Amino acid sequence: MTSALREDTISAISTPLGEGAIAVIRVSGKHALDCIRPIFKSSQPVDKKVSHRAVHGWIVDGSETIDEVVLTYFPGPHSYTGEDVVEISCHGGYYVPRRILELVCKMGARPALPGEFTQRAFLNGKMDLIQAEAVADLIRSKTEAGRKSAILQLQGELSKKISRLRAQLIEISSLLELELDFSEEDIVFASREELIRKLDGILEEIQKLISGFELGRIYREGIRIVLIGKPNVGKSSLMNCLLEKERVLVTEIPGTTRDTVEDVLDISGVMAILTDTAGIRNTEDPIEKESVKRAQQALDRADLVLFVLDTSSALSKEDIDLIEMVKEKQKKVIFIFNKMDLPAQWEVSSLNLLENATIFRISALKKEGISELLNALRREVHFGAFQKDEVLLTNVRHKNALESAMMKITQARDTLKGGLSQEFVAVDLRGAMDDLAEITGEIVTEEILEHIFSHFCIGK
Numbered sequence: 001m002t003s004a005l006r007e008d009t010i011s012a013i014s015t016p017l018g019e020g021a022i023a024v025i026r027v028s029g030k031h032a033l034d035c036i037r038p039i040f041k042s043s044q045p046v047d048k049k050v051s052h053r054a055v056h057g058w059i060v061d062g063s064e065t066i067d068e069v070v071l072t073y074f075p076g077p078h079s080y081t082g083e084d085v086v087e088i089s090c091h092g093g094y095y096v097p098r099r100i101l102e103l104v105c106k107m108g109a110r111p112a113l114p115g116e117f118t119q120r121a122f123l124n125g126k127m128d129l130i131q132a133e134a135v136a137d138l139i140r141s142k143t144e145a146g147r148k149s150a151i152l153q154l155q156g157e158l159s160k161k162i163s164r165l166r167a168q169l170i171e172i173s174s175l176l177e178l179e180l181d182f183s184e185e186d187i188v189f190a191s192r193e194e195l196i197r198k199l200d201g202i203l204e205e206i207q208k209l210i211s212g213f214e215l216g217r218i219y220r221e222g223i224r225i226v227l228i229g230k231p232n233v234g235k236s237s238l239m240n241c242l243l244e245k246e247r248v249l250v251t252e253i254p255g256t257t258r259d260t261v262e263d264v265l266d267i268s269g270v271m272a273i274l275t276d277t278a279g280i281r282n283t284e285d286p287i288e289k290e291s292v293k294r295a296q297q298a299l300d301r302a303d304l305v306l307f308v309l310d311t312s313s314a315l316s317k318e319d320i321d322l323i324e325m326v327k328e329k330q331k332k333v334i335f336i337f338n339k340m341d342l343p344a345q346w347e348v349s350s351l352n353l354l355e356n357a358t359i360f361r362i363s364a365l366k367k368e369g370i371s372e373l374l375n376a377l378r379r380e381v382h383f384g385a386f387q388k389d390e391v392l393l394t395n396v397r398h399k400n401a402l403e404s405a406m407m408k409i410t411q412a413r414d415t416l417k418g419g420l421s422q423e424f425v426a427v428d429l430r431g432a433m434d435d436l437a438e439i440t441g442e443i444v445t446e447e448i449l450e451h452i453f454s455h456f457c458i459g460k
Contacts, residue, residue: 009035010120011104012112013097014459020092025100026459027109028117032084033073035107039100040071040088051075059090059100066103067096081117082124115456119449122441129441129452130159133395136456137220144269145219149392157391158398159440161209166436168202169409173429176422192416199413206406213399216392218303222264222271223381226298228326229308230318231278234338237364238308239263239276242374260294267374270381275302299326304380305333311361312342315351323353334376337361340368397452398439405435 009029042057051073059066070089079085122132134153141147227235240246261276275298278291341363348354362369412428437443
């Protein structure tokens with residue numbers, strides 16, 4: 001963001017448009033009060049004496065009264081953005097908030113860009129970049145796990161870990177820099193064994209953070225559970241059972257599902273994205289071919305596969321080929337033997353491919369075995385669940401930066417072990433410190449900031 005943009009006053013509607021009790025128009029910048037005074041009429045003057053207090057009044061356009069409102073003034077730096085902020089709480093709806101926003105902009109403000117309020121909070125030192133990104137994660141969270149993960153980052157728990165790791169690297173780098181300054185005197189400020197031990201400890205901490213990324217991603221984005229199987233094995237019936245609603249059309253005609261169908265299931269606070277797919281089989285029908293292609297694409301994206309088999313009909317080569325294909329994907333698979341209310345035509349022991357497989361027997365029609373399956377899904381989505389106050393890595397940007405830092409620290413450690421000049425070690429450590437600084441935003445480019453905040457909603 002250019003300095004000119006940072007110095008002007010911005011405004012936006014910070015609540016979703018639509019019918020509702022109230023809407024909030026937010027104004028931020030050094031001229032926030034100046035933009036409000038001409039259009040706000042109240043028995044109480046609006047100035048710094050009314051900071052952090054709600055003031056009742058009316059928004060007017062000349063002699064025309066627009067709405068009855070409550071105004072709250074937060075003088076900088078004691079505000080969300082660190083600048084003077086005014087928030088107008090007006091009646092909700094489509095027209096009134098827009099009309100008030102137009103008046104504020106007419107008085108000298110400009111419409112805010114997506115995420116610009118939070119971006120100003122970051123630039124003004126109210127939060128670091130990790131916390132700023134956590135704001136967006138918190139807004140988008142759909143489950144308790146997502147909320148908890150975002151709150152921990154918003155509270156600065158991940159920032160503390162990153163800062164602590166960077167401080168340790170700075171300490172090691174400082175010792176090496178001192179040795180370089182006194183190289184002619186041949187003074188050693190720390191033994192190589194001690195430095196290697198410290199670097200190993202840092203690498204272990206970074207690896208622990210990276211290892212938690214997959215679970216963090218699931219808590220943030222949800223776990224993708226895909227139902228796979230031949231036509232007419234009961235995939236759609238199973239999905240309806242899990243969702244406890246008739247989400248997918250079910251008939252006795254094979255191939256009823258001609259496309260992927262998605263819905264969301266809350267599994268003990270974790271969002272599960274359930275995907276029902278068309279039955280996978282060889283076909284010459286061009287529409288069904290496309291359906292099978294989409295089913296295979298959904299399989300490639302899956303975190304967990306529910307492979308549905310019909311034990312009431314004879315096991316076919318098509319079944320075996322499909323099982324082999326799914327196993328080659330090396331996905332976590334739970335095999336579902338459906339239609340247990342009918343006589344079984346084959347058993348697990350007849351197929352070596354299912355040795356050591358996780359298997360559940362259900363009847364989607366009669367809703368038998370569904371609760372046991374849901375319990376298994378709860379265990380799956382909470383694998384390695386974090387303890388209270390344990391922060392997880394959820395952002396790909398953070399993961400990439402940590403992997404880059406880890407590579408450079410490993411190079412520095414190997415250089416020390418090889419007895420090479422500490423100049424090479426210092427270069428690698430400085431690079432690793434820069435990687436960590438990029439995560440918190442201590443070192444950041446305009447391009448990175450624009451990319452991050454452009455994904456925010458307007459008004460936040």
